[in-house]
Every structure is written in C-alpha cells, then in structure tokens.
Amino acid sequence: MQLFHAPRACSLGIRILLEEIGVPHQVATIDLSSGQQRDAAFLAVNPKGKVPALLRDDGTVLTEFQAIALWLAWRFPEAGLVPNDPDAAAQVIEAMEFIVGTVHMRGFALALMPRKFVSTPSAQEELRAHGLRVATDGLHHVSTLLGEAPWLSGSRPGVADAALFYVTYWAKTLNIDLPAALRAFYNQMLKRPSVVRAIDASPS
Ligand SMILES: N[C@@H](CCC(=O)N[C@@H](CS)C(=O)NCC(=O)O)C(=O)O
Structure with missing residues (x-):
C-alpha cells in the first residue's frame, strides 16, 4: 500500500x-x-x-x-481500530465524522486558510475568527464525549482517535488552550510509538 x-x-x-x-x-x-x-x-x-x-x-x-x-x-x-458492537461502532463513527466534517472542515480549514475562501483582508480576518470559534467549540464538545476515558474508539486508540490527534496537533500549533481531557489524550498519544514514528517520519 x-x-x-x-x-x-x-x-x-x-x-x-x-x-x-x-x-x-x-x-x-x-x-x-x-x-x-x-x-x-x-x-x-x-x-x-x-x-x-x-x-x-x-x-x-x-x-x-x-x-x-x-x-x-x-x-x-x-x-x-473500531468496536465490533454496532452501537459502539456507530458512536465512534459519529465522533470521527464530527471531528473531520465539523472541527476540521468547518473550523480549522477556515481558521488556517481563510484566503482560500474570501479575498479581502477584513473578510479573511472575520472568517479566521469564525473558524477558530467552530474549532474551539467543537474541541470542547469532543472533550465531553471523551470524558474520563482515554480513547474515543474503545480500549485502544482507533479511527476516531486518529482524527482527534491531528486536530489537537493543529490546536497546539495555533496555541489553542485544550480542555484537560484533550490535553491528557494528546500527551498519551505523543507517547505511542506509532505516533512518534508517524510524526518523525514526516519531513517538515
Ligand atoms: N474531506 C477530505 C478532506 C481532505 C483535505 O482537506 N485535505 C487537505 C489537507 S488536510 C488537502 O489535501 N488540501 C489541499 C488543497 O485543498 O489544496 C477528507 O476527509 O479526506
């Protein structure tokens, strides 16, 4: 592959x-x-x-x-990477879809690249602020979904956690203050060999 x-x-x-x-x-x-x-x-x-x-x-x-x-x-x-039980799997897919479809596409995409959507500097600033609000509110929602659990996808990090990691990684680069549950999630992910390999192997 x-x-x-x-x-x-x-x-x-x-x-x-x-x-x-x-x-x-x-x-x-x-x-x-x-x-x-x-x-x-x-x-x-x-x-x-x-x-x-x-x-x-x-x-x-x-x-x-x-x-x-x-x-x-x-x-x-x-x-x-996803639970076998249909009800648990549906909840994981619901969380992943929210992270990708809303937090990423309607939040960070606008916050990071407003010039792709509007041309004037003032409209770009407005769109950037809107995207940041959607991303930040969305991250708070995901934090409540996570609650005290270490992972969204079950007993080990899976499909929704992979999505959550990349948006929390972006949040860190933008100095967004993460809720405590997401800070703990992010720090645990950073300790995983898979994440270390995936980040280290990415040229910056
Ligand atoms: N809906 C797509 C979105 C993918 C996406 O937006 N990828 C970005 C990088 S995070 C990209 O390739 N952007 C290049 C561009 O839009 O020109 C998915 O879920 O895979």
Whole structure:
C-alpha cells in the first residue's frame, strides 16, 4: 500500500493508523505549499487534489479520511481500530465524522486558510475568527464525549482517535488552550510509538 500524505496535514491520522496496524506501506509525500496536489501526476491518483489518498495492493485508490480509516479498521480487524458492537461502532463513527466534517472542515480549514475562501483582508480576518470559534467549540464538545476515558474508539486508540490527534496537533500549533481531557489524550498519544514514528517520519 502507498499513502499519499502531506506533512502536518490530516493524512497524519491515516499514517498513525497504518503504524498502529503495523502493516508494511510506503509514503509518498505531497508538498501542499508548492501546489503539488494540483499536478497532473497527483490528480491521476486523486482527481480531488487532496490528501489522504491510499493506493491499495489491488491498484485501486481510496480517498476521504473516514472511508480510508474505516476500510483499514475492517480490513485489519485484529488491530481493533473500531468496536465490533454496532452501537459502539456507530458512536465512534459519529465522533470521527464530527471531528473531520465539523472541527476540521468547518473550523480549522477556515481558521488556517481563510484566503482560500474570501479575498479581502477584513473578510479573511472575520472568517479566521469564525473558524477558530467552530474549532474551539467543537474541541470542547469532543472533550465531553471523551470524558474520563482515554480513547474515543474503545480500549485502544482507533479511527476516531486518529482524527482527534491531528486536530489537537493543529490546536497546539495555533496555541489553542485544550480542555484537560484533550490535553491528557494528546500527551498519551505523543507517547505511542506509532505516533512518534508517524510524526518523525514526516519531513517538515
Ligand atoms: N474531506 C477530505 C478532506 C481532505 C483535505 O482537506 N485535505 C487537505 C489537507 S488536510 C488537502 O489535501 N488540501 C489541499 C488543497 O485543498 O489544496 C477528507 O476527509 O479526506
């Protein structure tokens, strides 16, 4: 398998899942800052011009964080990345969808790159502030979902935790004050060999 990944991007979460599973894989680094995601070679892999994209051993490509994360969880059930019980699994998927669909796409995406959406400096500032509010409120919501538990996905970090890690990683870079439960989560994740390998192996 080959993961198309960009340093510090949401594909970091998929990289962590591949490391948690321990499956051999290659990583192709896409330089988003130079616009490599719009090069013909990458658009041939993912016409949407986004990471993560996962080239599987049968030659097919899977895109979208949640689809890739769940495919990995189901393809490698021994890794325990999603609960077997349908009710517990649905709750984990609900949390992952909220983190990716809302905290990332409607929060951090606007806070980090307002110029992609509006052109004037004042509109960009307004959008940045709005994105930060959505991201911060969303992180507080996820913190209540986590409560006293160490992980969102069950007895070990799984699909929702991989998503939570990359948004808390972004929160740290923006100096957002994390709720205590998320600070504890983040610090525990940083101790995991999978996370150390995924971060260290990412050129910055
Ligand atoms: N809905 C997609 C979003 C992926 C996404 O937004 N990826 C960003 C990096 S975090 C990207 O590739 N951005 C490049 C661009 O938009 O040009 C998913 O869940 O995988």
